[in-house]
Amino acid sequence: MPELPEVETVRLSIQKNLIGSVITAIDIHQRKLRQKIPLNFKQKLLKQKIFAVHRRGKYLLISTSYGIIIIHLGMSGRLLVKDITPKRTKHEHVTMTLSNGKLLSLIDPRRFGLVLWIKTLNHPVLKKLGKEPLTKDFSHDYLYNAAQKRKITIKQLIMDNRIVAGIGNIYASEALFAAKIYPLTPANKLNSKQCQILVTKIKSILKSAIKNRGTTFRDYVDGSGMSGNFQKYLKVYGRENQPCKSCRTKLQNIKIGQRNTIYCLKCQNQGNESQPSL
């Protein structure tokens, strides 16, 4: 499930093949994704040149000479740059032929992904997004202030893309473990120090995951089909009933907002007065 580090890894792996290329053909085999791919998608983008590939949260932004392609990989999405082959693979919903002889291909079995053409960055999908976690704007003051007004759990807060963009279930779970914060803690019960530690851990974990080219748990691969490495460093995600890497206590699983949340009962103290150490 691609979160910020996986999307960034895809971006880095596809950008060299895209920049400077012209889109010479577009084939849409399945329009029904999270939103329907508009009928004018092809007409807008045909013969346009690609200038840059950016990322915002979990969204990829491909800038062309006329507008921008927004791609979200949802749960099971893959965006591959590959050689042109005669037959299309299963669940290959959109392909774009490039002037350099490559094919940009979106494969998404569960169809939770998104492909849109937008004229400018001033679009509702992007405007709703919160802070970019690896920028200075995402500070402990910002998180603390955002948390003060909210009764939801801290895990739900950091997974809310309107607050901070790009953190999903894997990295939220890992960051809370690293910060020694109990995932069910109400957001407004966190003190300033805990926010500071949490922000620091979110940044360091995301950076480390990008360095390791993301987490391959099930489906995820980068733009060239290569798996990530960060799964080797996961401390809680996917480790229900296994011993905590820090204290050997059996890790617990709870549902928070319908999502599995693995945590250590001992390391992630339930008391607000706990003073997590760095």
Next chain:
DNA sequence: CGAAACTCCTGAGCGC
């Protein structure tokens, strides 16, 4: 307004 429940979708994994 916030919060929680519900919705979309398909492959994998399971028991029988």
Next chain:
DNA sequence: TGCGCTCAGGAGTTTC
């Protein structure tokens, strides 16, 4: 071997 069931979950929508 294959059927039927459950689960995974990002983000939009609905309900209260």
